[in-house]
Amino acid sequence: MKNMIKIVFVAIVAAIAGYGVYTSQKSSIKLGWSSIEVEALAGCEVSSSGSSNGGYCSSNYGGSGDSCTTTGDSGAVRCSGNF
C-alpha cells in the first residue's frame, strides 16, 4: 500500500473532459528532489481545461514533492491546484 501511495504521489495521467489530470514523472522519486529530466512535476494538479491552470508548480525545496501556488515565475509549469 505504501508503494501505491508513492505511485499516486508520482502521479499518473488520468482522463479527460474537464477532469483534473496529474502530471507524470519519469524518474523514480527521491525524497525532496525531482530529477530535472522529468517532463512535469508531481504533486501539482493540471487540468485538461487550460484556462483552469492559474497556478504555478514549484519544487518544495527542503521538503517533499512539488506544490501549486498562486504565484510563481513565468517559466513554471502551470497547474490548477494540489492533489
Added chain:
Amino acid sequence: MGERNNYYRKGANEYTIELVGEKMFLLDSMTAQTVNYMQLLGDTSLAIFNSPMNNICLFDWTTGKEKLKINLHKEGPNAVRGIRGFYFQSKDSIWLYNEWKKELYLVDADGNLKEKRHLQDLLYPIAKQLYSVSPFPQTNVPIRKVDNKLVLQGMNDVISDEVFPAVTILYDLNVSKLDIKNPYPAVYSNKNKINDEWNTFAYRQVPYTLNDKKEIVSGFPASDSIVVYNMNTDSYTSVFAGYSEETNIKPYVPTSRTATQRNYLEQYQYTSILYDTYRNLYYRLVVLPKTDYDLNDAATQHKDLAVIILSKDFKKVGEYQLEHDQYMYINSFVASDGLCINVFSEDDDYLKFKVLKVTKNEK
C-alpha cells in the same frame, strides 16, 4: 550594516552543537515519510499531516508509536480538502488551512466541520489592501495562535502597482478581521519582478518563529538579517543573523528549469528560524551552496546545512556545520531533547529525525 564586517559575521563562539541521537517514528502502510507539515504538541506528541490520506497522525514523542488518527472527511457536509497545515487549539478544536482557496476550517477530533472562514474576501485583489499575501503553511512556517489571533505566514500573492508583497496575516478570530504584516525587505528590491526573480520555495516562502514576548521572528531566505515584529507595539526591528561567510544572494530570471535548479544549488538560502524556549536561544538554519553536483543524479544534489545560534537578545553566539545528509530541513523544530531535523530514512516504514544538542563551549 554589520554585513560587511567579518567580525560581526563570525560572532562569539560560545555554543556548539553535537548530534545526540535519532528519533524514529513507525509509519503504517498508509503513511509515507513524505510530509511537509508536522507539529510537536507540547512535549508528548508529534502530529503529522498525511496529505494523500487526508488525515492527521499523532505519534507518542517518546516511544515513536502511532497513538491516534484524526480522519478528515473527503466528501459530504464535513468535507475539507486541499489542506496545507493545521493548528490544535485544543484536542477537539483543530484549525485547518486550505491555501489554494484561502479558507480556514475548524474541525473536531472526529473530523466534523464546526466552522468555515473565508479569508479570500478580506485580501487583495478582492479587498482593497496595501499588501498582497498568500499564507502557505509548512512545518517551519506553522499556523500559530497568539491571544485571539491566528498567525498565518507564507509568501506574496499577486502583485500589481497597487500593492506591496508581504508574508504575514494576523487573523482575529473574534471579529473575523485581519491585518497584514512583514513586507519583504529591500534585498527583494523590484516588487513587480519578485515572482520571476526569486524562486518560490527557495526565497519567497518565509519561515518564522514566535518567542515568549509576542514577537514574530521571520527569516527572509535572501536576507542575512531577521525581522522581529512585535505584536504589542506594532513595530519592526531588523537584526543581523547571517552566516560567517559573505552570502551574496542575488535575484535571477529563470531561463529554464535547469537554470532554476542551478540557481538553487549554487546559492545560499536561509531557511528555518526556531526559538528554543528551553535554552532561550534561536537557531537559524542556512542551506549552503553546492558546486559539485550532477543535474542528472538527484543523489548528488543534497545540500549541506549549517546552524547559526543566536542568544535571546539576537546576538550571534555560535555556528555549526552539520554532517552531510539528506535533510528535509523545512521539517525542523525544537523539543526538550534538542533541535530536531527530519532526514530521509532508507527504511520507508519510518519517519526519521536527527536530534542535536546545543552546548556551551567551555572557556
